[in-house]
Amino acid sequence: MAGTHVRAEVARFAAAPVLGVAVVLAAILTALSDRYGFHRDELYFLVAGHHPAWGYVDQPPLTPLVARLSTAVFGDTPAGLRVVATLACAATVVIVATVARELSGGRAAQVLAAACTAVSGFIVAVGHMVSTATFDVVAWLVLCLLVLRLLRTGDRRLWIAVGAAVGVGMENKYLVALLVVALLAALIATGPRHVLRGWWPTAGAAVALAVALPGLLWQGAHDWPQLTVAGGISTDEGAENRVLFVPQQIVYLSPVFVPAWIAGGLRLWRDPALRWARAFAPAYLVLAVLVVASGGKPYYCLPILLVLLAAGCVTAADRPRRMWSGVAVTAVITSFISLPVLPPQALAVTAAINKEQGEQIGWPELADAVADAWSDIPAGARDRAVILTQNYGEAGALDHFGPRLGLPAPYSAHMSFADWGPPPDSADGPVLLIRQEQAEGLERHFTGCRPVGRVDNGQDVDNEEQHAAIVLCTGTTEPWSTLWPSLRHYY
Incomplete structure (x- = not known):
C-alpha cells in the first residue's frame, strides 16, 4: 500500500x-x-x-x-x-x-x-x-x-x-x-x-x-x-x-x-x-x-x-x-x-521595467492607417491584392479590427501565421506591406515598392509598431507558393 x-x-x-x-x-x-x-x-x-x-x-x-x-x-x-x-x-x-x-x-x-x-x-x-x-x-x-x-x-x-x-x-x-x-x-x-x-x-x-x-x-x-x-x-x-x-x-x-x-x-x-x-x-x-x-x-x-x-x-x-x-x-x-x-x-516612465504596457497601445490606429492605404488601391485590383504583415501582432490586429474597416484577412509569415498561409498564387496584384520601421529588407521580395503611410498610435508611445511603415508594392518577385518559405520566420 x-x-x-x-x-x-x-x-x-x-x-x-x-x-x-x-x-x-x-x-x-x-x-x-x-x-x-x-x-x-x-x-x-x-x-x-x-x-x-x-x-x-x-x-x-x-x-x-x-x-x-x-x-x-x-x-x-x-x-x-x-x-x-x-x-x-x-x-x-x-x-x-x-x-x-x-x-x-x-x-x-x-x-x-x-x-x-x-x-x-x-x-x-x-x-x-x-x-x-x-x-x-x-x-x-x-x-x-x-x-x-x-x-x-x-x-x-x-x-x-x-x-x-x-x-x-x-x-x-x-x-x-x-x-x-x-x-x-x-x-x-x-x-x-x-x-x-x-x-x-x-x-x-x-x-x-x-x-x-x-x-x-x-x-x-x-x-x-x-x-x-x-x-x-x-x-x-x-x-x-x-x-x-x-x-x-x-x-x-x-x-x-x-x-x-x-x-x-x-x-x-x-x-x-x-x-x-x-x-x-x-x-x-x-x-x-x-x-x-x-x-x-x-x-x-x-x-x-x-x-x-x-x-x-x-x-x-x-x-x-x-x-x-x-x-x-x-x-x-x-x-x-x-x-x-x-x-x-506617461508610459515612457515605466517602459524600462515593463515594456508590455506599451504593447497594448495603438492597434486600432494601426488598422485605421492600413485601411487608409488600402483605400488607395483601385477597386478593380483589390480582389487580387494581399495585405502582408511582418509579425503576428500586426496580423492579429488587422484580423481583429480590419473587418469593420472593410479590410480582407491579413497574411503573415511569422510564427504559426505562416502555417495559415500563403496567399493563393492567383493573388498576383498589389501587396500592401506592413513592417516595423527598420525592417526595410523585407521589400526585396516584392516589386515597385513605395511608402504610402506610417502608423501613429496617437499617444507618442514608443512601442514596436510606432512609426511602422506601410508600403505598397506592385507585386511579388515569385509566386506566393515559391516565395513563402523564404518569408517564413520564427522570431
Whole structure:
C-alpha cells in the first residue's frame, strides 16, 4: 500500500482572509482590464484559437484554447478575454497561501503570503493580460504544492496528481520540464528519496506523458519547431537574459521581499522540522543554473521563488510590521508598473521595467492607417491584392479590427501565421506591406515598392509598431507558393 504517514500537521486553511485578498485583487484587475487595449500576444492567441490544433510552432494549444473560450463566454473585448487571466491570478494568490500552510504556516503566515503574492509586480502583470506565463505560473505552483504535500505526507499515490499537473503544464509550455528536472535532481541529492521508490512515480510519469502526448506528437510531426523558436530566443536574447538574471530575480516579486525569500530558502534548508521539504532550496538553484545556461528568460524561476517566499512568510509572520509595510510600498509601485493606471502618454516612465504596457497601445490606429492605404488601391485590383504583415501582432490586429474597416484577412509569415498561409498564387496584384520601421529588407521580395503611410498610435508611445511603415508594392518577385518559405520566420 502507498504510505500515508503524516510527517507534520498543518493549520486550518485561512479561507476567509486569503480568499478576501484574492477577491480584492480580482476586482482591481477587472476594473482595469479594459483600460488600454489588447496586447500583441493576445491578438495572436485570438487568431490561433480559431485555428485549433494540438500545437503551434511557438507554443502548445492551451493558451489559445483558453483565449477562445474566454472571449466566447465573456465577449470579444480585452475585458472579456482577460477574465481567465484574472481568475488565474486570483488562483495564484490562493495557491501560494496554501503552500505557506503546507510549510507549517498558520493564519497570519497564509494571509501574509497571499498579500505578498497579490502585490508582486510580475504576478500582477501577467494577471492583467493573457499570456502563456499567466497559466504557466499556476501550473508550476500547483505542481510545487502537490510535491510538497507528497513529501509531507509520504503518500506516493499523489504521484498520479503530480503527473497530471505536469501533463497539463506541458500543454501550455514545455518549460515545466525544467522544473521537473530541478525537483528530481534536488530530491535525489537531498532526499527524501523513499518517495521515488515503487511504481507510483512511474505511474505518474505515464499520466504526464499521456496528457502531453498529443502536443508532443504534433511537434514531432512538424520537425519540433519549438526548438527552433527556443534557439532563436537564446541566440537573440540569451546574453541579455544572463546579465539580467539576478537583477530580475530581485525585482520580479519586489526588492522588499528579497530578505523574506532568502530567509525562506535558508529555513527550508536548515529547519529540522522541514527537513522533508529541504529539496526545494537546492531545486531553485538547479533551476537557476538551467535557465542561465540555456539563455532562458529569468521569470522561469519565479514559481519556486514564490515557494521560498511562502516559507519566509511563515517566519516573518512572527514580526509582521516590517513585512506589511513592504506589502503596502510594493502595492503602490506595482500599480504603476504592472497595471494600466497611468495615462498612455506617461508610459515612457515605466517602459524600462515593463515594456508590455506599451504593447497594448495603438492597434486600432494601426488598422485605421492600413485601411487608409488600402483605400488607395483601385477597386478593380483589390480582389487580387494581399495585405502582408511582418509579425503576428500586426496580423492579429488587422484580423481583429480590419473587418469593420472593410479590410480582407491579413497574411503573415511569422510564427504559426505562416502555417495559415500563403496567399493563393492567383493573388498576383498589389501587396500592401506592413513592417516595423527598420525592417526595410523585407521589400526585396516584392516589386515597385513605395511608402504610402506610417502608423501613429496617437499617444507618442514608443512601442514596436510606432512609426511602422506601410508600403505598397506592385507585386511579388515569385509566386506566393515559391516565395513563402523564404518569408517564413520564427522570431
